[in-house]
Amino acid sequence: MVDANQYINSNYPFPSVNRTIIQTLDVSNRNLINTINLGPSENFTNLVNLNTSFNQISGFTLGLLPQFQNMDFSHNILTNFIMKNTLLLPRLSIINLSHNSLSDIGPGSVILTHLDISNNLITTLDLSDCRNLVKLNCSGNRDLSNLTLNPLFNPTDPNAFDCRGTSIGQVNTTSYTYDCRTGNRIQRATSTSKATVTVTNPAIQENNNNGLYLGIGIGVGGIVLIIILSIVGYLIYKRRPKKGIIKIAGGQYYE
Template sequence: MVDANQYINSNYPFPSVNRTIITTLDVSNKNLINTINLGPSENFTNLVNLNTSFNQISAFTLGQLPQFQNMDFSHNLLTNFIIKNALLLPRLSIINLSHNSLSDIGPGPVILTHLDISNNLITTLDLSDCKNLVKLNCSGNRDLSNLTLNSLFDPTDPNAFDCRGTSIGQVNTTSFTYDCRTGNRIQRATTTNKATVTVTNQAIQQDNNNGLYIGIGIGVGGIILIIILSTVGYLIYKKRSKKGIIKIAGGQYYE
């Protein structure tokens, strides 16, 4: 096991090594422990990519890194990750924190595009400010039950979103529904199509109702007409019958 800072100071000694020209720092799989410090005094001012994966690093410090875009701290012992001042890392867009012991990562940077926090201990994840997010893996956080995404999050790549192994049921975006229990992604019909179908069904139902009302109207009218005709016929018959009876009884015919 080697202390992370000691390793960096031994392999990138300052000032004999001009750290300002280093754009990629790869210290992965080096059995590093403790804290890694890339603060202002370390002079990695033009660092773009940092890979510290597969170590036992428990914490890190990052200073102002105006060019920094990609960080990989996967497979370490991190328990907390919060960017207190995003202005110090204005270009950080790709973060891999998978396979740690994180319980919280705080709000993500606005420019974040790719985030992998799979296999941690996260229960709540707020990415509502991450309007540029195109890929998210939050799988393997079994107690994660509260996930907030920006409304613009709608990746077209079916492999760009994974929430399996969490306590989340379903995630609905503009174009698909993702079942976090089964991993099934179902393409959703567009809102326009849904509206058309609904309107069409309503129109058909209205036509059916009109036909029903017309049928009922005709039926009732016919019944009334039959009753009237029957009544008139009965009265005529009654009158004629009465006249016949009177004629027979009195021997005379009354008009």
């Protein structure tokens, strides 16, 4: 295991290495740990692509990176990240944060086009401002039940949207209905207007159905119990011993 900042300083020593001309920084699969610092003092001012995947990085610091577009922090141990920072990262449009331990990433920015947040601990995902979003993978977040998408989100590529393994039921876009439980995509009738994306949670419907089934079961069970008790009572009545009659003067005496 190597400290992430020590690795960068050893392999890209400043000022002997002109960091300002580096556009792609790939430190993936290097057994890096701790946090990584790409703040203003590190002089990666023209960085466009950053790949830190398959390490043990727990956090990072990013300064003003006006050219930064593509960030891959997948397969690390991140627990905190906020996407919406358009002032420092005005061109960041492709983000891969899959396979971390994130529970919240905040609202997405308007420039975001590709987001992979799969296999985290996300429960709520607000992408209502992401009108340029064309690809989203939020699968594997089993407690994700609140997803808000921009009405313009309408992927045509079958691999451009994945919501399997979440608590979401269906997602309806203008062109397709996505079943997050099965992964199936069904084409909808052609519409001239943009449909608002709707998300349903199957757990709620399942609970409602369970309550309905329970009520029906109790009602039917009660009726069956009444019928059984009636039959038992009738059989007992039929099998009772007949009382003998002894005639005596002045009337009858029942034994």
